[in-house]
Amino acid sequence: MYDVAVIGSGYGGAAVAARLAAHGRVLVIERGGWWRPGEFPETVAALARTRHRRGDPDGLWGVRLGAGTGVGYASAFGGSSAINYGITIRPADHAFAGWPVTAAELAPWFERAERALGATPNPRAVALPDGDVLDALEPGARIDLANTIDWPRCDDCGRCVPGCNAGAKRSLDRSYLATALAAGAALRLATEVREIAIAPDGYRLHLRRRGGGGAEWVPARRVVLAAGTLGTHDLLHRSAIPLGPRFGRDLSLNGDGLAFLYDSGRRLTAHRGAPISTAVRLTMVDGDGARRTLLAMSGRVPQAALRFAGAALAAIAGVAIDPAAPRDHRAGRWARRLRDLIAIGDRGALARTLMYKLDGQDQGRGTVRFTPTGAVIDWPDYADDPILRFAAARLRAWAGAIGGVVVPDVARLPGFRSFSVHPLGGCRLGADLADGVVDPLGRVFAPAGGVYPGLRIADGAIVRGSLGVPPSLTIAALAERIAADLERELLLSRTAAAAH
Ligand SMILES: Cc1cc2nc3c(=O)[nH]c(=O)nc-3n(C[C@H](O)[C@H](O)[C@H](O)COP(=O)(O)OP(=O)(O)OC[C@H]3O[C@@H](n4cnc5c(N)ncnc54)[C@H](O)[C@@H]3O)c2cc1C
Ligand code: SF4
Incomplete structure (x- = not known):
């Protein structure tokens, strides 16, 4: 019997496993494999081969398409840290307005997560011209980002997505998960949890291993669901655990979008390798007077897609993409x-x-729909969200200043759709059953009253609303807080057992 079974090894699961492994019998179950430097796909053909499909333990990355949106995710030891940019940033305090826990209460957990993840700013960022251009366009708004990258080992190849073959990225297998394994956590890789069943002494988890081998039921006193926003929805739905009315509602896509200012009058860097390290942080005030953050990060086209991007943008620039933007007719284009x-x-x-x-x-208006291949997020008019309109307006202003063709949101191009790699919510933190699916310590509300003893959620699904910045640090901070409470619970139950 395990004291704690952690399902999924992304930011939430990894933080919980690292903090609890020294205090009890902890099992981490991950459906994906452990991808090491040298094994990540680098060509379009290799990318196609490593696409994750339902029930496939060898897939690395996947996409789920809903109405108006698509969501990208990873299936790997370390969750999406295996394929992400490792940008590590705190949201502005106003992102926590309306939460059942305040920014001040979360601050120590952010500090803890920051220390564990060990992100640092890019020492070579000063040499990149995009910082100067951003300073001129939005004076005082530029911020230098910190990434979980060992910069001396990074060769600026620009292939952070979908994975670093140089061994420069400090993905979770090199931070939280290494701590968990060193402290004695048990690990099941390439093993999918199919169902969670409630038992008199805790829970039983139905596991499906790579290559089959029949059903296996593993007992655990406590379960921490950290299978990622969509994975956690899948599992709760399959397990038919009764939940409150907010389950699968109010999802955010974190204002995720992709835009270009193509062929401007300034020398820039979309074509060069290097992790994303420069951004401007802007604030809009919406119709209700609420402040909303927009983080516009200067990105690089992934190396495998450079030729495609060059051709596609050249073709797009030949037609009037955005009639409201200034048209640029500079010589030599x-x-x-x-x-x-x-x-x-x-x-x-x-x-x-x-x-x-x-x-x-x-505005967090996504809803989960369960399909035969898993949960998808529907949000038909996501591309019209006020924050994306605000972003397009800033881009037009920049085009007025430095020239270039505005492609304000690739989602608006024929054949494209909005796409997010930051799905958040659906099991949001709340004060009670009417307000959320879990309480501020990740305990799952039971419609019959109270919470399910020993059942918690600790991943992107509990994030209550849009953060306006990449979410991994916030997920880790929330999980740190949940883990500290679980640690207290484990110590208490050990003391009680010793007293008998
Ligand atoms: C391409 C890309 C780039 C990104 N860049 C950044 C960035 O730079 N900075 C940032 O902050 N965020 C970034 N993100 C987002 C960030 O990585 C995610 O928000 C974060 O990883 C979510 O953490 P999580 O704990 O919710 O779960 P995840 O990281 O999604 O991990 C969940 C894990 O659970 C496993 N799982 C699912 N179902 C089961 C099951 N039934 N049984 C067993 N295992 C299961 C999955 O295989 C997965 O490994 C990026 C995401 C992507 C995809
Ligand atoms: S740019 Fe650096 S961190 Fe990113 S994949 Fe290349 S070597 Fe790794």
């Missing part, structure tokens, strides 16, 4: 665009392009 079609280099149009990865505080 066709030669620059043609050069990108032959070979990407410093004299092409991509070398004058700002690629914007946007994160912002959207």
Whole structure:
């Protein structure tokens, strides 16, 4: 009998496992494999081969398409840390307005998570021209981001997504999960939890291992669900555990978006490798007077997609994408665009392009729909969210200042749709059953009253609303707080057992 079974090894599961492994019998169950440097896909063909499909333990990355939106995720030891940029940032305090826990209460847990993840700013960022351009466009708004990267080992190859083959990324297998394993946590890789059943002394988990081998039921006194926002929905739905009325509602896509200022009048870096390390943080005030953050990060086109991006943007620039934006007719544009079609280099149009990865505080109007292949998020008019409109307006203003063709949101192009790698919520933290699915310590509310003893959620699904910045640090901080409470519970039950 395990004291705690942790389902999923992303930021939430890894933080909980690291803090509890020294205090009881902890089992971590992860459906994906352990991807090591040298094994990540680098070509379009390899990417296609490593796509995750339901029940496939060998897939690395996956996509779920809902109405109006698509969501990207990872299936791997370390969750999405295996394939992400490792940007580690705290949200502004106003992101926690309306939460049942305040920014001040969360501050010590953020500090704990920051120490464990060990992110540092890019020492080479000063040499990149995008910082100067951003300073000129939005004076005083630029911030240098911190990433979980060993910068001396990073060769700026720009392949952080979908995985670092140079061993420079400090993904969770090198931080929290290494701590958990060193402290004695048991690990089941390539093993999917199919169902959670409530038992008199805790829970039974139905496991399906790589290659089959029949059903296995593993007992645990406590279960921490950390299977990622969609994975946690899948599992709760399959297990038919009765939940409150907010289950699967109020999901945010964290204002995720992608925009370009193509072929501008300034030398830029969309074509060059290097992790994302520069951004501007802007604030809009919505119709209700609430402040909302927009983080516009200067990105790089993934190396495997450079030729495609060069051709696609050249084609898009030939048509009127955004009639409200200033049109740019600078000399030499066709030669620059043609050069990108032959070979990407410093004299092409991509070398004058700002690629914007946007994160912002959207209105959180997504809903989960359960399909035969798993949970998807529906939000048909996500692309019209006020934060994405605000982002498009800033981009037009920048085009007025430095020229370039505005592609305000690739989701609006024919054949494309909004896409997010930051799905949040659906099991949000709340004060009670009417307000949320879990309490501020991740305990799951039971419709019959109280909470399910020993059942907690500690991943992106509990994040109450849009953060406006990449979410991994916040998920880890919330999980740290939940783990501290579980640690107290484990110590108490050990003391009680010793007294008998
Ligand atoms: C391409 C990409 C880039 C990103 N860049 C950043 C960034 O730079 N900074 C940032 O802060 N955020 C970034 N994010 C988002 C961030 O990585 C996620 O928000 C975060 O990883 C979510 O953590 P989590 O604990 O909710 O679960 P996840 O990281 O999603 O992990 C959940 C794990 O549970 C496993 N699982 C699911 N179901 C089961 C089951 N039934 N049984 C067993 N295991 C299961 C999955 O395989 C997965 O490994 C990015 C995400 C992606 C996809
Ligand atoms: S840019 Fe650096 S961290 Fe990213 S994949 Fe390349 S070596 Fe790894």
